[in-house]
Structures are given as structure tokens and as C-alpha cells.
Amino acid sequence: MSMLTSPDGSAISRFAFGTMQFGGKADARASGAMFEAAIGAGINHFDTAHLYTNGASEEFLGQLAAPLRDHLVIATKVGYRDGTSSSQLQRDFDLSRKRLGMEMVDILYLHRFDSQTPLEAQLETLVAMKEAGQFRFIGVSNFAAWQVMKAHAILAQSGHAIDIIQPMYNLVKRQAEVELLPMCQSERIACAPYSPLGGGLLTGKYLDGSQGRLTEDDRYAARYAPDHMHAAAKGLSDLALALGVHSATLAAAWVARHPAAPMPILSASAAEQMAPSLAAVSFDMDEDLYGQLSALCPTPPPATDRIEET
Ligand SMILES: NC(=O)c1ccc[n+]([C@@H]2O[C@H](COP(=O)([O-])OP(=O)(O)OC[C@H]3O[C@@H](n4cnc5c(N)ncnc54)[C@H](OP(=O)(O)O)[C@@H]3O)[C@@H](O)[C@H]2O)c1
Numbered sequence: 001m002s003m004l005t006s007p008d009g010s011a012i013s014r015f016a017f018g019t020m021q022f023g024g025k026a027d028a029r030a031s032g033a034m035f036e037a038a039i040g041a042g043i044n045h046f047d048t049a050h051l052y053t054n055g056a057s058e059e060f061l062g063q064l065a066a067p068l069r070d071h072l073v074i075a076t077k078v079g080y081r082d083g084t085s086s087s088q089l090q091r092d093f094d095l096s097r098k099r100l101g102m103e104m105v106d107i108l109y110l111h112r113f114d115s116q117t118p119l120e121a122q123l124e125t126l127v128a129m130k131e132a133g134q135f136r137f138i139g140v141s142n143f144a145a146w147q148v149m150k151a152h153a154i155l156a157q158s159g160h161a162i163d164i165i166q167p168m169y170n171l172v173k174r175q176a177e178v179e180l181l182p183m184c185q186s187e188r189i190a191c192a193p194y195s196p197l198g199g200g201l202l203t204g205k206y207l208d209g210s211q212g213r214l215t216e217d218d219r220y221a222a223r224y225a226p227d228h229m230h231a232a233a234k235g236l237s238d239l240a241l242a243l244g245v246h247s248a249t250l251a252a253a254w255v256a257r258h259p260a261a262p263m264p265i266l267s268a269s270a271a272e273q274m275a276p277s278l279a280a281v282s283f284d285m286d287e288d289l290y291g292q293l294s295a296l297c298p299t300p301p302p303a304t305d306r307i308e309e310t
Helices: 028-040 052-071 086-100 119-131 145-156 180-187 198-203 218-223 227-243 247-256 271-282 287-294
Strands: 016-018 045-047 073-078 105-110 135-141 164-166
Touching (some): 105 119, 119 145, 145 180
Parallel strands (some): 073 105
């Protein structure tokens, strides 16, 4: 289990809430309603990024989080679009803290692996910011396991570590099971996976032709295009119907059920969408149901490719 805590020492919640839609599909009022719903469900970990909605996501989150600040774990990310030079990372993070209205955030992620700047230099910048008290936990997102371990080894030289990773992980995107999640268990690294609902695919709404991110955003349409993913969404929906539970509840609870105890980052574009995924926070999934859900999509082969011996 994760050792991450809020500034007042509260344990980090089992689920997080992502604010990528704040200031985009969700206006200030809708964002406020979603924040309150997440808090009401016991969530104290909120995720944003320098990149999201031109800064509005960080601004909205900062305003909403202010009254509860010390009880919350606030995460942001830098280094997605403009490179990862020391000056760029510091400039982006300074602006992120300003938007959030926070001298210090809890988790700072490198948003993705950047091969254009030596990893040593990127981490040196992060360590300097951490030692200056600007953030508390080091994270990386969208890194392969070897990249996480390389970062971990570099950081160990100065007495630091990768504290948390943020990979994509859901019922139809299971690559994280091969190396990332076992690595987290072995190295005691926390994990907050994003897209637990496959961008909305696993709500089942596309089965009846509804509109949403997958019909509006080409990147997500391509990411979730394969037929077997839609077949899994159908299987999930059938199972959910039989159990009298929402597909989204099962999908989000399935992510959290992995033995590495990942903390799924729930999200929504409107407050009305939140109830089914928030129900996952208190959903008790037994081994049998976990197995049935896992069988909806192929388990990825092991890193050694020796399938016959697993
Ligand atoms: N590190 C990264 O690179 C990265 C990448 C992506 C996300 N993230 C983080 O992870 C968080 C979650 O990611 P995600 O938004 O991709 O998660 P997700 O749970 O896979 O998808 C959430 C989307 O599904 C749809 N949805 C959710 N509940 C629904 C319901 N009850 N009925 C119908 N549609 C529903 C909504 O989209 P529509 O209404 O628009 O269809 C919602 O925005 C983000 O907020 C962000 O903080 C990080």
C-alpha cells in the first residue's frame, strides 16, 4: 500500500478524481458539483495537469480545494508539450502553482517520457524543486517500466525515489499488468491509473449509439477502435445488467481490485455522470466476479513471452 499522505497526514484515498474536464466540457458550476460529489464519496486525491484546458483545470481546482487544502493530495504534471529543459519545467511548474494558488503541491509528475532531454537532467530539476519545498512526491506518467526503474535508480543516488506512477489502465487496456503493476508491488511505488472507463467506452453508452468523447475526439476514437474492445464493453454491459449494477461501477472497481492496489482516477464531464463511478468506491468485488470481468478481454502475455509456464 501507498505511503502517500495529505499535508495534514490523512491517508490518500483509494480512488482519485481527475479534473481534465474542468474548464472544458465542465464549466465552473459543473466542476464545483463534481468536486463536492468526489469529496462526499471520501476522495481526497485530485489530479490535474499544466496542459489541461489552458490552465482552467488548475485554476478551478485551486479555488475548490483551497478551503480543504491540507486534507487533500493535489497532483499536477509538467513536461508534455514544450519539452523538459530545466527552465521550461520550472517555468511551467511556477505557472501551475500560481494557477492553483498553492506554494506547494503534493505530487508532481513528468507527464510523459521525453527522450530529447537526458533523464538525469529532468530529474535533477525535479529534485531541486522538491528540495525547495515546492512539491512532496515525485511521479511519472506514461512511462514504460524500464523508464520508471531508470528514473528510480537515478533518484536513488540523491536519496530520492519515484513515489507514484500514472499509467493508462482499464479492462480493455491491460498492458500495465505485464510490468508496471508488478514493478509497483515489488518497489513499493504507488499507482494512480487513468482512464478507468476507457474514456467512456466502459459505461456502455456507445452500445446504443450515444455521443461522447469517443465520437468527438479522434485520439480517443482511434485508441478504443478495435472490435474486441467494443465486444468487451458489450459483455460488461450484459454482466452489469444481470447483476443490477452500472457498467461504470464494475469497470472502475475492477481497476482498483488489482493486487497492486492501484488508485483509479475517476472522472466525468458532467455531475450527473458521477454516481455510477463513485459507487465503485464502496463496491466489494469478490474473486469470482473479478475473474469473470478479467475474462472479458485477453490477458496480455507475460514480458518473457513464456505463456505456457504462467
Ligand atoms: N496522464 C495522462 O496522460 C492522462 C490521460 C488521460 C487522463 N488522465 C487523468 O485521468 C483522469 C481520468 O481519465 P479519463 O477522463 O480518461 O477517465 P475515464 O473514466 O476513462 O473517462 C471519463 C469519461 O467517460 C465519460 N463518462 C464517465 N461517466 C459516464 C457516465 N456515467 N455516463 C456516460 N459517460 C460517462 C465522460 O466523457 P464524455 O461525457 O465526454 O463522453 C468522462 O469524461 C483525467 O481527468 C485526468 O486527470 C491522465
